Amino acid sequence: xxxxxxxxxxxxxxxxxxxxxxxxxxxxxxxxxxxxxxxxxxxxxxxxxxxxxxxxxxxxxxxxxxxxxxxxxxxxxxxxxxxxxxxxxxxxxxxxxxxxxxxxxxxxxxxxxxxxxxxxxxxxxxxxxxxxxxxxxxxxxxxxxxxxxxxxxxxxxxxxxxxxxxxxxxxxxxxxxxxxxxxxxxxxxxxxxxxxxxxxxxxxxxxxxxxxxxxxxxxxxxxxxxxxxxxxxxxxxxxxxxxxxxxxxxxxxxxxxxxxxxxxxxxxxxxxxxxxxxxxxxxxxxxxxxxxxxxxxxxxxxxxxxxxxxxxxxxxxxxxxxxxxxxxxxxxxxxxxxxx
Amino acid sequence: xxxxxxxxxxxxxxxxxxxxxxxxxxxxxxxxxxxxxxxxxxxxxxxxxxxxxxxxxxxxxxxxxxxxxxxxxxxxxxxxxxxxxxxxxxxxxxxxxxxxxxxxxxxxxxxxxxxxxxxxxxxxxxxxxxxxxxxxxxxxxxxxxxxxxxxxxxxxxxxxxxxxxxxxxxxxxxxxxxxxxxxxxxxxxxxxxxxxxxxxxxxxxxxxxxxxxxxxxxxxxxxxxxxxxxxxxxxxxxxxxxxxxxxxxxxxxxxxxxxxxxxxxxxxxxxxxxxxxxxxxxxxxxxxxxxxxxxxxxxxxxxxxxxxxxxxxxxxxxxxxxxxxxxxxxxxxxxxxxxx
Numbered sequence: 021x022x023x024x025x026x027x028x029x030x031x032x033x034x035x036x037x038x039x040x041x042x043x044x045x046x047x048x049x050x051x052x053x054x055x056x057x058x059x060x061x062x063x064x065x066x067x068x069x070x071x072x073x074x075x076x077x078x079x080x081x082x083x084x085x086x087x088x089x090x091x092x093x094x095x096x097x098x099x100x101x102x103x104x105x106x107x108x109x110x111x112x113x114x115x116x117x118x119x120x121x122x123x124x125x126x127x128x129x130x131x132x133x134x135x136x137x138x139x140x141x142x143x144x145x146x147x148x149x150x151x152x153x154x155x156x157x158x159x160x161x162x163x164x165x166x167x168x169x170x171x172x173x174x175x176x177x178x179x180x181x182x183x184x185x186x187x188x189x190x191x192x193x194x195x196x197x198x199x200x201x202x203x204x205x206x207x208x209x210x211x212x213x214x215x216x217x218x219x220x221x222x223x224x225x226x227x228x229x230x231x232x233x234x235x236x237x238x239x240x241x242x243x244x245x246x247x248x249x250x251x252x253x254x255x256x257x258x259x260x261x262x263x264x265x266x267x268x269x270x271x272x273x274x275x276x277x278x279x280x281x282x283x284x285x286x287x288x289x290x291x292x293x294x295x296x297x298x299x300x301x302x303x304x305x306x307x308x309x310x311x312x313x314x315x316x317x318x319x320x321x322x323x324x325x326x327x328x329x330x331x332x333x334x335x336x337x338x339x340x341x342x343x344x345x346x347x348x349x350x351x352x353x354x355x356x357x358x359x360x
Numbered sequence: 361x362x363x364x365x366x367x368x369x370x371x372x373x374x375x376x377x378x379x380x381x382x383x384x385x386x387x388x389x390x391x392x393x394x395x396x397x398x399x400x401x402x403x404x405x406x407x408x409x410x411x412x413x414x415x416x417x418x419x420x421x422x423x424x425x426x427x428x429x430x431x432x433x434x435x436x437x438x439x440x441x442x443x444x445x446x447x448x449x450x451x452x453x454x455x456x457x458x459x460x461x462x463x464x465x466x467x468x469x470x471x472x473x474x475x476x477x478x479x480x481x482x483x484x485x486x487x488x489x490x491x492x493x494x495x496x497x498x499x500x501x502x503x504x505x506x507x508x509x510x511x512x513x514x515x516x517x518x519x520x521x522x523x524x525x526x527x528x529x530x531x532x533x534x535x536x537x538x539x540x541x542x543x544x545x546x547x548x549x550x551x552x553x554x555x556x557x558x559x560x561x562x563x564x565x566x567x568x569x570x571x572x573x574x575x576x577x578x579x580x581x582x583x584x585x586x587x588x589x590x591x592x593x594x595x596x597x598x599x600x601x602x603x604x605x606x607x608x609x610x611x612x613x614x615x616x617x618x619x620x621x622x623x624x625x626x627x628x629x630x631x632x633x634x635x636x637x638x639x640x641x642x643x644x645x646x647x648x649x650x651x652x653x654x655x656x657x658x659x660x661x662x663x664x665x666x667x668x669x670x671x672x673x674x675x676x677x678x679x680x681x682x683x684x685x686x687x688x689x690x691x692x693x694x695x696x697x698x699x700x
Contacts, residue, residue, distance in 0.1 A: 022362060022489030025440070029464045031490050072681050100365070101549065109449040110675035111469040115552055119686050124369045124549035126477060127673070127688075129451040129469040137466060141481065148488020149362030150371045168677075209441065209464035212455055333467070335450035337508075341412050346459050348467075 023147055027241030029234070030208040036358050037146040038199035040153075041092025043084040044311035046303070047162065047188030053288045058311035059189075060087050066163050066188060074108060077161035077190075081106070081117040084190035084310070085157055092194035099123050099194070100151030103138035105130060106159050106302055107186075109168060113159050123155070131331030132227075132256050133210065134158040135191060135306040136350035139327075143204035143352070146197050157192035160301030169220075169336060182222040184258045184284060184300035185293075191306025193314070202317045202325075206353035208238040212333060214346040220339050223300055224261025224284075227330040230347035231257060232268040235328060238351045239274075246276050250322040253313065254349070255305030255329030256284035258298030283308035305329040317356055325354045363487055367581030369574070370548040376698050377486040378539035380493075381432025383424040384651035386643070387502065387528030393628045398651035399529075400427050406503050406528060414448060417501035417530075421446070421457040424530035424650070425497055432534035439463050439534070440491030443478035445470060446499050446642055447526075449508060453499050463495070471671030472567075472596050473550065474498040475531060475646040476690035479667075483544035483692070486537050497532035500641030509560075509676060522562040524598045524624060524640035525633075531646025533654070542657045542665075546693035548578040552673060554686040560679050563640055564601025564624075567670040570687035571597060572608040575668060578691045579614075586616050590662040593653065594689070595645030595669030596624035598638030623648035645669040657696055665694045 024032040044059045051062030061083060068079040081104070089096055102121075104114035105128035118125055130137035138156035146154050163173060165186040171177040195204065213230040231254050239245060246252060246269075257265055262282040269276050283305045284298040309327060316322050328351040334343065364372040384399045391402030401423060408419040421444070429436050442461075444454035445468035458465055470477035478496035486494050503513060505526040511517040535544065553570035571594050579585060586592060586609075597605055602622040609616050623645045624638035649667060656662050668691040674683065 023485075024489065025491055028440075034489065074677055074681065100368075105467075105469055107450075108675065109677060110447075110471065110673065112673065112675045112678050115673035115686055115688075116678065116683070119552045119554050122551045125551050125688065126481060126549065127445075127469040127471075129445055129467040131450065131467075141466065141485075144485055144488055144490050145363075145481075148484055148490070149364065149374065150484050150488070151365055209466065211462045211465050212459045214459050333450065333452065333455035335448065335452045337414055337449065338452050338456065341414065343456070346455055348455075348465065 023144060029237040030206060030241035032206050033143055033147045033204060035147055036203035036205045037143045037195040037197055039202050039314055040194045040196040040199050041088050042193045042310035042314050043087025043091060044307045045080050045084045045190045046307050050187055050189055050287060053293060055287055055312050059307060073161055073163035074112060077113040077159050077164050078116040081113055081157060081159035081190040084192040088192035088194050094153055094194060096121050096123060098153050099155050101145055101154040103128055103142050104157045105134045107131060107165050131333055132300060132302050133329040133331030133348050133350050134302045135309055136327060136329035136352050139193060139204060139352050140207040140350055142195050146195055152197040154195045155192060158302040158306045159190035160186055160303035162186045162188045165301060179296055180221045181296055182260050183296045184223055184298055185288060185295040186301040187287060187299045187304035189303030189307035191310035193310060201356040202314060202354045203358045204352055205355045205359055206242060208234050208351040210234040210348040210350045212346045212348055214344050216344045218344045223332050224258040224297055225264055226332050226345035227347040228257055228261040228264035230349040231265050231328055231330050234349040234351050249279055249324050249326045252276060252280045252326045254282045256300040257282045257330055258284040258300060260297045317354060323356045327352045327354055363484060369577040370546060370581035372546050373483055373487045373544060375487055376543035376545040377483045377535040377537055379542050379654055380534045380536040380539050381428050382533045382650035382654050383427025383431060384647045385420050385424045385530045386647050390527055390529055390627060393633060395627055395652050399647060413501055413503035414452060417453040417499050417504050418456040421453055421497060421499035421530040424532040428532035428534050434493055434534060436461050436463060438493050439495050441485055441494040443468055443482050444497045445474045447471060447505050471673055472640060472642050473669040473671030473688050473690050474642045475649055476667055476669035476692050479533060479544060479692050480547040480690055482535050486535055492537040494535045495532060498642040498646045499530035500526050500643035502526045502528045505641060519636055520561045521636055522600050523636045524563055524638055525628060525635040526641035527627060527639045527644035529643030529647035531650035533650060541696040542654060542694045543698045544692055545695045545699055546582060548574050548691040550574040550688040550690045552686045552688055554684050556684045558684045563672050564598040564637055565604055566672050566685035567687040568597055568601040568604035570689040571605050571668055571670050574689035574691050589619055589664050589666045592616060592620045592666045594622045596640040597622045597670055598624040598640060600637045657694060663696045667692045667694055
């Protein structure tokens with residue numbers, strides 16, 4: 021069997037690949053948050069044994085990868101395709117994380133949508149017969165992201181109320197063409213959506229329109245409604261973006277309902293942890309997916325989840341040149357029922 | 361039919377997708393080079409009607425995309441999946457190029473290997489049944505790359521003899537599940553290879569070991585030899601890297617033969633154009649593929665070509681932190697004979 025085209029942006033997997041295992045690694049602050057005890061590994065500092073934050077991020081991602089392999093019961097040499105990317109310039113966290121692994125590697129750049137993008141492509145390639153085992157993974161690190169995208173940390177810049185806190189975290193998922201669930205049954209591939217937001221301190225507002233477009237496409241392409249899902253989770257819209265997305269759907273007469281939440285809103289206790297509008301970064305959706313969502317599905321608490329990671333595709337240069345911030349959102353349906 | 365796994369890194373496409381059309385756009389210097397009259401469009405300046413080099417690069421890529429659509433006889437709304445990436449931080453050339461297009465978009469980061477990476481993934485997804493029409497594209501721009509990776513242009517830094525000249529160029533390929541050739545029949549997915557080179561002024565040396573690994577894997581996985589190809593073209597090893605690759609194979613007793621060349625060595629006349637070790641950048645392999653290779657195949661001059669784009673996966677930050685330069689090479693077999 022092969023993939024089936026559903027409408028303009030969605031595909032149903034012919035033989036939905038199974039999530040065999042996943043690994044999640046986070047920093048100290050994430051470990052102290054509401055989901056702290058979900059993660060496989062919580063670091064006690066930001067360094068992960070390395071001398072720079074960029075190297076630390078790479079080491080953290082490598083740790084998540086090895087944890088995922090271990091939990092999936094596969095050796096890294098069995099992985100036939102690896103999809104990874106991150107926020108750092110030239111995606112160096114990912115490339116350096118797998119430098120010694122000799123695994124066929126496709127580098128991605130989807131900003132904070134990378135966990136869904138990598139999961140979608142890994143699932144599509146396995147479904148197409150291109151191997152039987154693949155890995156999808158991503159990371160972000162507060163310190164490496166802040167100094168690259170915003171200000172040197174030592175500068176101590178004031179954060180605006182709509183600002184989000186980049187999650188120090190990584191997630192890695194091992195997919196197999198056969199196995200027990202959860203399964204990747206559908207993907208909705210996002211397109212670039214630019215609603216004209218220029219405030220780099222308000223990523224939620226910049227990405228919410230992309231989430232609205234992709235979720236709308238998903239519902240329209242598959243004929244499903246929000247009520248068909250036990251949970252709908254956006255990646256890192258945060259508190260501001262989550263409200264905007266809810267409002268955008270409400271205007272169309274659709275309630276996302278109590279099953280809807282955002283990983284960026286879930287990972288921190290905003291009031292106690294001073295994280296303003298919530299978490300962000302590739303590692304936000306990735307660590308919540310691997311630490312909380314997939315285990316909860318396996319435990320029978322959720323049967324069908326729509327995982328929608330959102331990314332903002334600007335750079336410091338485009339912002340300095342006065343450009344608005346394009347967003348993207350890829351949605352992946354995870355289901356305990358393989359449906360075939 | 362579906363993809364077939366060949367050895368550790370290679371796949372045969374079950375129903376090889378066809379190249380329906382391609383577009384190539386280059387700058388003035390590339391237009392004045394040995395392949396100048398191959399390209400669809402040669403700009404008379406570096407600006408492409410824009411006010412910054414980053415916006416110029418994006419405009420150039422958009423131009424290549426529309427040319428490819430036009431020549432393939434498809435409208436952009438018929439394209440079901442678009443794979444693109446570039447060298448700029450956060451791959452903004454690609455994301456901004458398709459901001460208004462509403463095409464389902466997978467952003468990639470493979471550095472200068474992106475033309476082969478995007479082509480491979482587009483072919484694999486079409487073969488898997490995920491749509492019937494896809495686009496693969498990439499770009500680079502001398503001015504935007506120099507100031508991001510090396511020095512401000514106005515600084516007028518001296519270039520070392522092993523330095524390469526980033527090509528101002530873009531290429532876009534439209535693939536379709538059916539149609540006349542050339543066809544994408546095989547892909548060999550590269551892994552990250554780091555031979556310990558730390559000289560960011562010698563990209564050819566940093567990437568040649570990755571090309572050696574991927575080409576060796578391709579020959580071993582497929583049972584083919586260099587003699588089975590009318591042409592084997594690496595992406596942008598340049599003059600230095602081309603010689604290193606030839607030597608690496610010679611040491612193993614394999615002659616790459618007269619069919620082997622490098623797009624970076626072909627695109628400039630080094631002596632007359634002061635380009636030292638030759639061309640580089642994502643746009644080098646992309647513009648040569650779209651401007652010269654694919655038309656030459658359609659004209660019956662070449663029947664089977666192995667296109668091997670090579671990328672260096674470092675960033676300015678990793679180099680400043682003393683890291684060596686990891687490379688990657690993806691190989692795509694283009695064949696006038698679909699073989700099925």
